[in-house]
Amino acid sequence: MSRVTYREAVRQGIREALLKDPRVFLMGEDVGAYGGCYAVSKGLLDEFGADRIRDTPLSESGFVGAGIGAALGGMRPIVEIMTVNFSLLALDQIMNTAATYLHMSGGQFNVPVVIRMATGAGRQLAAQHAHSLEGLYAHIPGLKVLTPATLEDARGMLGTALQDPDPVLIFEHCNLYNMEGELVEDAGPVEISHARVAREGKDVTIISYSASLFKALEASNKLASDGMDCEVIDLRTLRPLDSETILGSIRKTHRAVIVDEGWRTGSISAEISARIMENGFYDLDAPVQRVCSEEVPIPYAKHLEDAALPQAEKIIRSVRAMITGKAA
Amino acid sequence: MSPEHALHLLYEMVRIRRFEEKCVELYSAMKIRGFLHLYIGEEAVAAGVLQALRPNDAVIATYREHGHALARGVSAQRIMAEMFGKMEGCSRGRGGSMHLFDAATHFYGGNAIVGGGLPIATGLALAAKMQQQERIVCCFFGEGAVAEGAFHESMNLAALWRLPVMFICENNLYAMGTALSRSESLTDISAKAAAYKVTAEAVDGMDVMAVDAAAARAAASVRTTGGPYLLECRTYRFRAHSMFDPELYRPKSEVEEWKKRDPIPLLISSMRREGLIDDREIERIESSVAAEVDDAVAFAEAGSLEPPKELTRFVYSDRRSE
Numbered sequence: 001m002s003r004v005t006y007r008e009a010v011r012q013g014i015r016e017a018l019l020k021d022p023r024v025f026l027m028g029e030d031v032g033a034y035g036g037c038y039a040v041s042k043g044l045l046d047e048f049g050a051d052r053i054r055d056t057p058l059s060e061s062g063f064v065g066a067g068i069g070a071a072l073g074g075m076r077p078i079v080e081i082m083t084v085n086f087s088l089l090a091l092d093q094i095m096n097t098a099a100t101y102l103h104m105s106g107g108q109f110n111v112p113v114v115i116r117m118a119t120g121a122g123r124q125l126a127a128q129h130a131h132s133l134e135g136l137y138a139h140i141p142g143l144k145v146l147t148p149a150t151l152e153d154a155r156g157m158l159g160t161a162l163q164d165p166d167p168v169l170i171f172e173h174c175n176l177y178n179m180e181g182e183l184v185e186d187a188g189p190v191e192i193s194h195a196r197v198a199r200e201g202k203d204v205t206i207i208s209y210s211a212s213l214f215k216a217l218e219a220s221n222k223l224a225s226d227g228m229d230c231e232v233i234d235l236r237t238l239r240p241l242d243s244e245t246i247l248g249s250i251r252k253t254h255r256a257v258i259v260d261e262g263w264r265t266g267s268i269s270a271e272i273s274a275r276i277m278e279n280g281f282y283d284l285d286a287p288v289q290r291v292c293s294e295e296v297p298i299p300y301a302k303h304l305e306d307a308a309l310p311q312a313e314k315i316i317r318s319v320r321a322m323i324t325g326k327a328a
Numbered sequence: 329m330s331p332e333h334a335l336h337l338l339y340e341m342v343r344i345r346r347f348e349e350k351c352v353e354l355y356s357a358m359k360i361r362g363f364l365h366l367y368i369g370e371e372a373v374a375a376g377v378l379q380a381l382r383p384n385d386a387v388i389a390t391y392r393e394h395g396h397a398l399a400r401g402v403s404a405q406r407i408m409a410e411m412f413g414k415m416e417g418c419s420r421g422r423g424g425s426m427h428l429f430d431a432a433t434h435f436y437g438g439n440a441i442v443g444g445g446l447p448i449a450t451g452l453a454l455a456a457k458m459q460q461q462e463r464i465v466c467c468f469f470g471e472g473a474v475a476e477g478a479f480h481e482s483m484n485l486a487a488l489w490r491l492p493v494m495f496i497c498e499n500n501l502y503a504m505g506t507a508l509s510r511s512e513s514l515t516d517i518s519a520k521a522a523a524y525k526v527t528a529e530a531v532d533g534m535d536v537m538a539v540d541a542a543a544a545r546a547a548a549s550v551r552t553t554g555g556p557y558l559l560e561c562r563t564y565r566f567r568a569h570s571m572f573d574p575e576l577y578r579p580k581s582e583v584e585e586w587k588k589r590d591p592i593p594l595l596i597s598s599m600r601r602e603g604l605i606d607d608r609e610i611e612r613i614e615s616s617v618a619a620e621v622d623d624a625v626a627f628a629e630a631g632s633l634e635p636p637k638e639l640t641r642f643v644y645s646d647r648r649s650e
Binding site for chain 1: 386417418419420421422423427429430431436437439441444446447448449450451452453454455456458459477478480481482484485488640641642643644645646
């Protein structure tokens with residue numbers, strides 16, 4: 001075991017992939033000479049050279065499309081997009097090309113590209129650098145959407161994604177890069193088809209992913225001292241969604257609160273809620289509740305940004321109200 | 329001009345023309361549905377350009393790509409079956425007219441987002457370069473795509489990284505109904521490429537021999553320098569943009585004027601002048617092409633519809649990657 005940050009765990013995953021497979025290369029804005037805007041790829045240019053750690057111009061549609069083309073041509077590109085808002089400049093290539101090619105070509109052309117990007121708010125970066133659009137991508141058939149919250153997943157999901165024949169998007173929450181913890185040195189790829197029960201409990205299921213997981217765990221610890229025993233699920237993968245783990249937990253707790261940093265309307269939390277209603281309605285003792293971001297562009301001022309996001313306090317209020325039957 | 333080569337070019341153009349004329353009939357007969365964009369008038373471009381490619385080279389085309397697919401060697405049977413929505417189609421009926429694909433000939437589609445193919449072509453060329461493959465990428469797009477950011481981003485990337493892409497701009501003067509002069513401040517497309525240090529040249533796209541020679545130069549340049557080349561082929565679409573277009577945006581006289589430079593009669597008269605062809609030879613070509621088209625239609629008619637239980641197949645791969 002060694003003590004590493006989430007940032008280092010991602011870097012280890014990239015480095016291991018580069019060492020293992022000559023088809024793998026990293027490409028994106030400032031991944032090379034600058035070392036990555038969140039310093040994820042620091043040092044990799046010196047170790048692997050400019051061919052495999054490839055700085056790109058500021059042209060998201062061009063280089064994401066080129067990553068897709070390179071994947072079609074037999075490479076295994078890791079494309080880094082600086083932040084989720086910028087990925088919208090490449091949305092055409094991600095949705096109209098990467099997600100469609102296999103089906104549109106009748107199974108002839110698969111696209112084994114991995115696209116990583118920073119997501120989420122909490123660093124006062126305001127309305128063009130701080131949104132949580134992974135739910136939007138999870139809407140699109142043909143894509144896989146991974147949201148690693150833990151160090152094991154930050155490192156291991158990348159290797160698994162690179163083995164996948166189809167396009168995989170990995171969303172790394174910008175607030176997690178500095179998170180520290182213990183990670184075994186030879187931690188390898190992890191499976192990506194199951195959600196994980198991060199905390200066992202019997203009274204209510206809190207469903208979350210990415211950085212919200214830690215807010216859910218913080219809330220659960222406080223609620224435990226009041227005698228409320230929460231089960232916390234880390235979804236890990238938003239598409240395909242592991243409904244079975246969610247429904248299995250609800251069969252035990254009979255209550256569900258979904259925590260999602262995306263906006264409430266049309267969000268992944270809405271999808272989860274619908275699936276619970278469709279398949280777990282008779283297991284429920286109370287209506288499903290959601291703690292989401294407020295429906296505003298994320299503001300700059302700290303107090304306003306905090307107010308816009310799901311917080312442990314909001315989760316606590318939601319769980320309490322559900323268990324006591326009183327409005328939050 | 330080698331007589332065999334000229335005959336081959338003529339044959340390819342006639343194939344494309346007759347195939348598409350049949351498509352119009354079949355569209356009216358409701359056998360083909362969706363959007364159908366005809367290449368009639370522009371045949372010299374696909375027929376001429378694709379002569380310069382080798383079997384391992386890659387091709388990326390637009391939604392007006394029946395001609396490219398045919399000239400690249402995708403079977404007429406499978407193209408027609410695709411338009412019929414049949415399982416035997418080159419995209420198993422999932423793509424239709426705008427999305428013809430064929431792995432065997434490295435035909436990477438039929439892309440219906442204008443400009444969308446350029447970044448993909450750039451990436452295919454990057455992969456070829458990184459793997460030191462003897463391969464170039466041929467990317468077709470219309471002059472309308474030149475207004476898209478994807479064109480400029482791809483020119484820059486291909487030149488910056490010196491990637492082996494042959495960009496073929498099919499300038500037919502109209503982006504759907506918008507004339508080039510009404511949409512571009514600078515209408516000389518090769519000049520735009522030159523601004524990115526991409527070697528560029530413009531050619532008469534109605535003259536198949538000129539296109540053939542220019543494409544050979546372009547391909548040779550890409551193969552020897554490893555860097556990109558842009559060839560602007562100045563051509564004209566004789567038919568409407570799609571089957572739903574009343575053509576309000578251009579005068580009939582303009583169309584008639586361009587039809588005087590129809591690439592097929594143009595080549596035939598030049599071959600006649602040199603004594604390379606006679607009526608019997610033309611008759612032989614026409615009947616051979618007619619047989620191929622009839623055979624394609626029969627194949628499509630006889631094809632089967634994929635069972636709807638297979639609907640969601642190919643959204644994800646059936647297998648793990650190597």
